[in-house]
Amino acid sequence: xxxxxxxxxxxxxxxxxxxxxxxxxxxxxxxxxxxxxxxxxxxxxxxxxxxxxxxxxxxxxxxxxxxxxxxxxxxxxxxxxxxxxxxxxxxxxxxxxxxxxxxxxxxxxxxxxxx
Amino acid sequence: xxxxxxxxxxxxxxxxxxxxxxxxxxxxxxxxxxxxxxxxxxxxxxxxxxxxxxxxxxxxxxxxxxxxxxxxxxxxxxxxxxxxxxxxxxxxxxxxxxxxxxxxxxxxxxxxxxx
Numbered sequence: 001x002x003x004x005x006x007x008x009x010x011x012x013x014x015x016x017x018x019x020x021x022x023x024x025x026x027x028x029x030x031x032x033x034x035x036x037x038x039x040x041x042x043x044x045x046x047x048x049x050x051x052x053x054x055x056x057x058x059x060x061x062x063x064x065x066x067x068x069x070x071x072x073x074x075x076x077x078x079x080x081x082x083x084x085x086x087x088x089x090x091x092x093x094x095x096x097x098x099x100x101x102x103x104x105x106x107x108x109x110x111x112x113x114x115x
Numbered sequence: 116x117x118x119x120x121x122x123x124x125x126x127x128x129x130x131x132x133x134x135x136x137x138x139x140x141x142x143x144x145x146x147x148x149x150x151x152x153x154x155x156x157x158x159x160x161x162x163x164x165x166x167x168x169x170x171x172x173x174x175x176x177x178x179x180x181x182x183x184x185x186x187x188x189x190x191x192x193x194x195x196x197x198x199x200x201x202x203x204x205x206x207x208x209x210x211x212x213x214x215x216x217x218x219x220x221x222x223x224x225x226x227x228x229x230x
Contacts, residue, residue, distance in 0.1 A: 002158060031216060043159075043205060043220040056215035090158060094216055102147055102166060102209055104218060106158035 003027065004107035006091050012113045018079040021110045025072055025093030031055070032074040033094070033104060034066055038087040049074055081114045088112075117142045119208050121221035128196045129229055136191040136224045138206030147209035148189040149218065150180055154202045162204075165189060176200070196228045 003026035011019055025032050034046040036059075045058035049068035060066075063081075068074045078085060088111050092104040118141045128134045140146055147166050151159040163174025170182045180191045189206060203225050207218040 002160070004158070033217060042222045045217045045219065048215055048217055056210070056217050058217060092159075102149070102164055102216065103161050104159075104216070105161070106151075108158045 002105040002107065004091060004093050004105050006089075006107035006110050008110060009108065010111050010113070012115065013081060014115055015081055015083060017081050017114075018077065019081065019112065021076040021078070021089050021091075021112075023074045023076070023091030023093075023107060025074070025091075026105055029093035029095055029105070030072065031094045031096070032068055032072070033092040034060075034074070034076050035090040035092065036087045037090060037109070041087075043090075046076070078112070083114050086112055086114045117208055117210060117219050119206050119219055119221040121204075121206055121224045123224050124222075125225045125227060127227045127229065130198050131195050134193050134196040134200070134226065134228070136204050136206075136226060138189045138191065138221060139187050140189060140206075140208050141187065142208055146189075148180075148182065149207040149209070150174065150178070150189075150191050151205045151207060151220075152202050153205065153223075159205065162191070196226075198228050198230055201226055201228045 005024045007022045030051045033048045037043045046060040047066050048056040052068050066076045088109045090109045091107045094104045120139045149164045150162040153159050165182045173179045205223050206221040210217045
């Protein structure tokens with residue numbers, strides 16, 4: 001158990017809909033990362049937040065947005081969903097320094113299926 | 116641009132034999148390299164990392180990796196494979212921008228260990 005939790009585990013929805021994925025980082029970790037894993041694209045970085053502020057953006061569509069709240073949990077919002085958005089979405093968190101610097105701790109993922 | 120390549124989609128090895136999963140990278144400057152493992156329906160688990168220092172890095176579950184700067188490689192190795200090592204393995208490089216800890220992943224290599 002990495003200490004990172006994600007809800008829900010599975011999400012089935014229809015095209016055009018909007019969903020919210022939730023992530024709680026490990027206690028004390030200030031950074032949260034979102035990744036998308038799909039068969040054709042592999043594992044792609046979407047966005048990073050550090051202590052409530054957006055730190056880096058990757059291949060994130062304009063239909064997707066995220067935020068990190070004062071309690072450090074994060075939400076990834078996916079709107080106007082398309083079939084191609086079906087994927088496994090991972091959240092990860094990391095420490096700022098120390099012996100485990102650079103390591104990311106991954107949650108179990110949310111499997112999104114768009115029908 | 117930074118990138119990671121895992122040239123083998125799948126590696127097959129007999130239990131008890133040594134295993135190698137290959138990874139090459141392309142970065143400007145000194146790389147920070149990682150290996151993660153993903154078991155079915157699970158999140159990624161950290162195995163080991165190279166930040167600086169000794170080129171041979173030891174990690175979890177008896178795995179090790181050798182950093183080779185001249186060949187820009189970071190191959191994952193284990194002296195004696197177990198059936199339980201069968202999983203999907205990812206090599207990753209940390210983005211060099213000081214402002215983010217995002218990871219850039221290879222496409223992944225499926226390791227199949229047969230009894």
